[in-house]
Amino acid sequence: MSIQLRKQKVTLYIFLMTLVIFSNYAVYTFPVLESIPKSAVLGSLFDFLVVCPLLTYFFILRKRYSLKYMVPVIFAGYVVAKLVIPHHYLAPYSFIPYLFIAGELAFVALELFILYKLIVKLPTIIRTFSSMKSEWPYVSVRLQAAVGKHVGVNPLIHALTSEVTMFYYAFLSWRARPSQSCYPTFTFHKKTSVIAMNIMIIHAILIETIGFHYLLSEWNHIVSWVLLILNIYTVLFFIGEIQAIRKCPFIISDKKMIMQVGLTKCLILPIEKIKNMDYYEESSKLSKQEEKMLFDATVSDLFKQPPQFEITLKEPVTAYYLFGKRKQVNKVWVTVDEPESFLQVLKPKG
Incomplete structure (x- = not known):
């Protein structure tokens, strides 16, 4: 997806979320109705527990993150509902938090069963x-x-x-030590700011965690601890991402090229499937179908640069993403720290 299209999607997402939240806030704040009907409260709960999570799924999570992230998203919707809807209107629905707990326990039980196996x-x-x-x-x-x-x-x-x-x-x-191999290996992060960027994100999360945990603990201890655990998990993810980027260079053997990009994506590319490989030339924007079939083996950067190489495949190959997501790709974009050596090693094989 192009940067421009992604910005448009984020802008539309923010607009729709703001519209949903403000419209519900207006119902309970401005004296339009003498009394709020029960159906209005149910409608607000539907907005925060169903509509907002669905918007988040279709605009943010879909094709990028696991469905398991819907649990904290729905929980966040409930937190916003508690902030917007006056307490006396929510009193008849005090059972909702227990539904979250039951759902989470069911998921944990399923994971424990798999862990037992x-x-x-x-x-x-x-x-x-x-x-x-x-x-x-x-x-x-x-x-x-x-x-x-x-x-x-x-x-x-x-x-x-x-x-x-x-x-x-x-x-x-x-x-x-970084993954050892008797075959040529190529790092892909040393000339980028991806490590520094991830450290900045960890730093920001830690500062936000301390502040929000203190503020939320004054309002609701359960919410503050849930968000604390989620933030700790996020910090561990970014630490693991940094280490995976450092420890897992690209490997080119006689029969395949293994490209693991941090924790988020991996492609095992048979050399025989390579149709053409050359320097990347920026041309017209990719169509949606072309984007779906693209494996971008570059890291996120503060100053995003175009990839160095473009590899076209003879037929689609399966690429693996975080939490088991997969897709078929027929084109690969690659950036490495030693592009000339990479080209000399791979091009004769293809």
Whole structure:
């Protein structure tokens, strides 16, 4: 998606969210009605618990993030509802927080069941995981392959292994050396500001966490602790992202090129599938269909630069994204720290 189109979507999202919130706020603030009917309160709850989360899904989460993020989004909608709707109107609906708790417990129970299946087969998974080290140097790819072989493949398995990978890079990767390989490897972050940008985001989240936790604890302890846990999880994700970017350079073997971009995306590209590879030439904007079939193997940057290379494939290849999302791609954009060496190694193979 182009930057301009993304800005338009964000602008429209902000406008619609503001419209929903302000219209509901007006109902309870301005003396238009002598008494607020019960249907108006139900309508407001529907707006905050259904309409706003759906807007967030279609404008922000869809095709980019896991559905599990809908839980905090709906919870945030309930928090806004409590701020907008006077307390005495919400009193008959005091059971709503318990529905969130029940839903979350059901999800946790399902994850625990899957975790139980993993623990039962853990010795076999560990042996397979260790035996795949030479074939799959990256922890995330190797873990997905080992677990998938013995437990099966489904979205929850992918979500669970993605979280395990995140915690590995956040806590256990500091003394580990970058993925070792007898094949050429290429880093892709040293000439960008992606590490600095992620550190800035962590810094901002920590400052926001301290301030908001103090303010919200004066109003509602449960909300303040929920947001604190979510912010801690977000900080761990960005720490894991930094480590995954540092520890996982692109690898080009005789038969495949492995490109893991942080925690968020990965492409295992068979060399035989490469149709053409050359320097990127900025041309007309990609169509929506072309964007859907594109794997952008570049990192986010404060000053976004065009990719260095464009690789066209003979046929679509599956790319993997965070929490098990996948899509078919037929074009790859790549940026590396040593572009000339990268071109010399890959182009003869293609």
